[in-house]
Amino acid sequence: MSKEAAATTKKARSQAAEVWRQFRRNKGAVAGSAIVLVIVFIALFADVLLDYDTQVIGQNVADRLQWPNANHWFGTDELGRDIFCRILYGTRFSCSVGLVAVTIGLVIGVTLGAVAGYFGGAIEEIIMRSTDILSAVPNMLMAIVIVSVLGQSIWNLMFAVGITSVPQFVRITRAAVLTVRNQEYVEASKAIGLNNRKIIFRHILPNCLSPIIVQATLRVASAIISASSLSFLGLGVPAPDPEWGALLSGGRKYIRDYAYMTFFPGLAIMITVLALNLMGDGLRDALDPKLKK
Secondary structure, three states, rough: OHHHHHHHHHHHHHHHHHHHHHHHOOOHHHHHHOOOOOOOOHHHHHHHHHHHHHOOOOOOOOHHHOOOOOOOOOOEEEOOOOHHHHHHHHHHHHHHHHHHHHHHHHHHHHHHHHHHHHOOOHHHHHHHHHHHHHHHOOOHHHHHHHHHHHHOHHHHHHHHHHHHHHHHHHHHHHHHHHHOOOOOHHHHHHHHHOHHHHHHHHHHHHHHHHHHHHHHHHHHEEEEEEEHHHHHHOOOOOOOOOOHHHHHHHHHHOOOOOOOOHHHHHHHHHHHHHHHHHHHHHHHHHHHHHHOO
16 A cells, blocks of 8 residues: 555544544434434344234234233224334335435435536536426425326335435535535546546545535435325325334324324334434534534
8 A cells, every 4th residue: 555545544534533523422413323223223124023914014903993001012003903013114114215215316416416516507507407496396296296197106205205305415516516626636637637427426526425425314304204294195105014104194083082093103203303313413513624623
């Protein structure tokens, strides 16, 4: 390893250590991250923790509409299914939709934003005006239209929610690229003959990651809310899969007499979104040099 490469590696490690030091000073961010880790663990090992056929979608009419008790911690629904088990398993669907949707928005948005910020001119105008048009349509309305056209499925739900995330990633990436595109290392890359694709993806975008990472973390929370809203309207994950929004929708007709059927799914959404927002705020504070103390 050359001295220059060793120095670069050492600097990167030092920066990572400083980010971690700043992040762990934020107690809310640490608590949010711990909750997110638990949620991710449940989502990954849902099949191990629960039997899908018997504990998640299996019906037991004899136990229908039971309030929370020792046998059913969150009560049962109108078909006798344990709500606690369905919420746990539903973590997989809600988290998967959030992560995949944000990945779709990130890939499309970052690519378009980087191209707009780097090239400027007519290309930038076309991309940014198209982004403005997309932003003018309410996210939920756009997602409803996309799912209605493509049909109800978890993949179409992911795509619809992902498309609504594109404008935010375009704007943030473009702004970040504008701040670095005239730096000396970019000019040096052009001077030695690197093509534009390599300059953008090897030299510019790696130096724009901080705001993109923060935005992605916060957008996962928004994506989970959007997906739950679509499922609540009957346009999300098809039954009998226990996505959190679908659980809310199923319990609304019983809300007067069996409020627990909507309370616990709503609580799961609230805790997840709060944890992701706390973690995102912590990352923003740790990665933004202006906020370091």
